Amino acid sequence: MAHQVSVTYTPELLKKATIRYFVRLMGRWSCCTGALASVCFALPWVPFFAGCSLTYLFPILGWIAVGLLVLFPPVIYLRVVQLNQQLLKKLDGEPLHFDFQEELVTIESSLGKSEVKWQIFDKLWIFPDLWLLFNGASNYFILPEDLLTADSKAFIRQRCDENDIPVKD
Known part of the structure; x- marks a missing residue:
């Protein structure tokens, strides 16, 4: 049978499915905990901005890591939504x-x-x-x-x- x-x-169905996919794939709090861990890595180095000339490198690397962790998932999500929108155009309703x-x-x-x-x-x-x-x-x-x-x-x-x-x- x-x-x-x-x-x-x-578009709503595709966005809903993409969100469900990302939440289950990455876990609800993985982005938040990753960003928090990066902040915790970077913050101890902040006082050294005024100190030694080479120590400014560590906070910068920490903030780059924070930026990547915060920006990477939304960029991937938007790319997947964009690909879904292309499929939607091909299907034409x-x-x-x-x-x-x-x-x-x-x-x-x-x-x-x-x-x-x-x-x-x-x-x-x-x-x-x-x-x-x-x-x-x-x-x-x-x-x-x-x-x-x-x-x-x-x-x-x-x-x-x-x-x-x-x-x-």
């Missing part, structure tokens, strides 16, 4: 049609059609409002939770279990 879902990607079958997942849109075996998927992340089905480290398909029937959810979970695809709630 096949389970079909049609998903129209919107047309939905993606997912057909989940016993051996294959068929994905069809105005751009073409792909049939892939379940083994290509690496993991499934389940959030209260959407599911992310990964085929690679950071490539995922977005399945809004409200479009999935109870039978489809059970079927996808079963296929993931049978194909050793980790599911993370």
Whole structure:
């Protein structure tokens, strides 16, 4: 029996999925703790600004580290959102049609059609409002939770279990 879902990607859906991906990938507080650790590294060196001529290098390096830790995640996030927006333009408001079958997942849109075996998927992340089905480290398909029937959810979970695809709630 096949389970079909049609998903129209919107900017809001893509942003929501990207935020969910980053929060789970990096942890809720990893950016904050990384920035705090960098500040704690840099602050002891601040008094040396007025002291020795070579010691100004350490606080500068500390603040560069802080800057990178604070700026790096948002820059990556914005790049991913930009790539998603390019995909959205290519789809031009047309939905993606997912057909989940016993051996294959068929994905069809105005751009073409792909049939892939379940083994290509690496993991499934389940959030209260959407599911992310990964085929690679950071490539995922977005399945809004409200479009999935109870039978489809059970079927996808079963296929993931049978194909050793980790599911993370």
